[in-house]
Amino acid sequence: xxxxxxxVILMVLVVLSYFHGANADPLETFKPSKALPHFSLQDQxxxxxxxxxxxxxxxxxxxxxxxxxxxxPVTMMKLEAVRAELGLRLPPExxxxxxxxAVDPQRDRPVLEGYLAYFHPENIGITGDLKQLDILVDGLxxxxxxxxxxxxxxxxxxxxxxxxxxxxxxxELAAKISPPFYVEPIANFLTQIIRQADxx
Amino acid sequence: xxxxxxxxxxxxIVVLALAGNNMEARAESLAPMVAAVDAxxxxxxxxxxxxxxxxxIVNSSASSLKIVAVRSPAFESxxxxxTQVSDGLVSMSAVTAVAVPAQGRVLxxxxxxxxxxxxxxKYYVIGERYPMTVYFENxxxxxxxxxxxxxxxxxxxxxxxxxxxxxxxxxESLQHHE
Numbered sequence: 001x002x003x004x005x006x007x008v009i010l011m012v013l014v015v016l017s018y019f020h021g022a023n024a025d026p027l028e029t030f031k032p033s034k035a036l037p038h039f040s041l042q043d044q045x046x047x048x049x050x051x052x053x054x055x056x057x058x059x060x061x062x063x064x065x066x067x068x069x070x071x072x073p074v075t076m077m078k079l080e081a082v083r084a085e086l087g088l089r090l091p092p093e094x095x096x097x098x099x100x101x102a103v104d105p106q107r108d109r110p111v112l113e114g115y116l117a118y119f120h121p122e123n124i125g126i127t128g129d130l131k132q133l134d135i136l137v138d139g140l141x142x143x144x145x146x147x148x149x150x151x152x153x154x155x156x157x158x159x160x161x162x163x164x165x166x167x168x169x170x171x172e173l174a175a176k177i178s179p180p181f182y183v184e185p186i187a188n189f190l191t192q193i194i195r196q197a198d199x200x
Numbered sequence: 201x202x203x204x205x206x207x208x209x210x211x212x213i214v215v216l217a218l219a220g221n222n223m224e225a226r227a228e229s230l231a232p233m234v235a236a237v238d239a240x241x242x243x244x245x246x247x248x249x250x251x252x253x254x255x256x257i258v259n260s261s262a263s264s265l266k267i268v269a270v271r272s273p274a275f276e277s278x279x280x281x282x283t284q285v286s287d288g289l290v291s292m293s294a295v296t297a298v299a300v301p302a303q304g305r306v307l308x309x310x311x312x313x314x315x316x317x318x319x320x321x322k323y324y325v326i327g328e329r330y331p332m333t334v335y336f337e338n339x340x341x342x343x344x345x346x347x348x349x350x351x352x353x354x355x356x357x358x359x360x361x362x363x364x365x366x367x368x369x370x371x372e373s374l375q376h377h378e
Contacts, residue, residue, distance in 0.1 A: 178288065
């Protein structure tokens with residue numbers, strides 16, 4: 001085989017590997033968007049929060065629990081950084097809400113208001129009955145599992161979906177962002193899909 | 201950025217001693233073989249009873265070490281944990297011991313190996329410091345001072361995001377001991 005042929009094969013492999021990598025992109029758009037089921041939860045101020053509260057604006061939803069010392073606060077701060085970056089690119093009405101789905105209601109409900117206020121007054125935290133949480137989590141193609149409390153201090157872990165769900169103003173799952181979370185690429189991704197979407 | 205590094209290096213403590221002995225006297229002879237760099241605790245809301253502590257342990261000695269426990273008078277208990285993301289799920293698991301290779305280091309950082317501190321005895325505000333002790337196998341201890349930082353300090357600082365930054369810290373740490 002000639003050197004020229006080898007180069008062509010090499011280039012094809014490089015291009016194929018590029019597109020293979022693109023398929024594994026942590027920034028995934030759903031076309032068409034996926035409708036979410038009706039659910040009935042409460043926000044951190046004990047006000048009802050359901051599908052209707054997702055209508056009319058973009059939302060970034062992620063699962064977590066307030067007793068999580070590492071990933072949850074870090075994700076919260078990264079989303080704050082993303083929203084700050086989006087603030088330079090998008091009009092205020094198109095900036096997404098940040099919605100923390102607290103999947104450990106026993107420990108989360110009493111502290112959710114103070115927890116959310118610490119990070120940003122506009123952040124939303126929702127929790128409620130496990131059956132209603134399950135409806136929302138299933139609709140987001142998510143998962144969580146509350147471990148059994150250990151003897152002694154009663155501490156327990158909660159395993160949950162790591163990704164961030166992007167909800168469009170029609171209350172549909174429009175995209176998914178998987179870790180690792182890098183602020184700049186996420187801001188670029190969201191800017192693109194929000195600008196391409198229909199006006200509010 | 202330099203100010204940021206400098207502030208964190210203020211919490212650099214380098215005391216290796218044998219437990220139960222006169223630690224200051226021992227430190228003079230044994231330091232600076234092991235160092236804790238950039239020990240920090242992002243502050244969380246007071247209503248939450250857990251915190252994470254992040255730091256780098258640098259072992260400049262010719263022998264490997266094993267971290268077996270961490271304690272602080274500021275908390276009821278401190279556990280070594282590892283955050284894992286697998287099949288799209290995030291979970292934490294306890295780690296019983298951590299090896300620090302000779303002439304090497306171990307990074308405790310956001311979204312990776314970290315210290316989970318349970319039951320804070322006081323609400324430290326940002327900028328305050330508290331003591332923490334890292335226990336190694338063979339009864340060796342490392343005294344560390346942890347700086348309480350704003351939570352957004354870790355937003356751009358994760359296990360896979362900042363290898364350059366980590367390298368700079370370690371470099372400065374080693375220079376400090378020369």
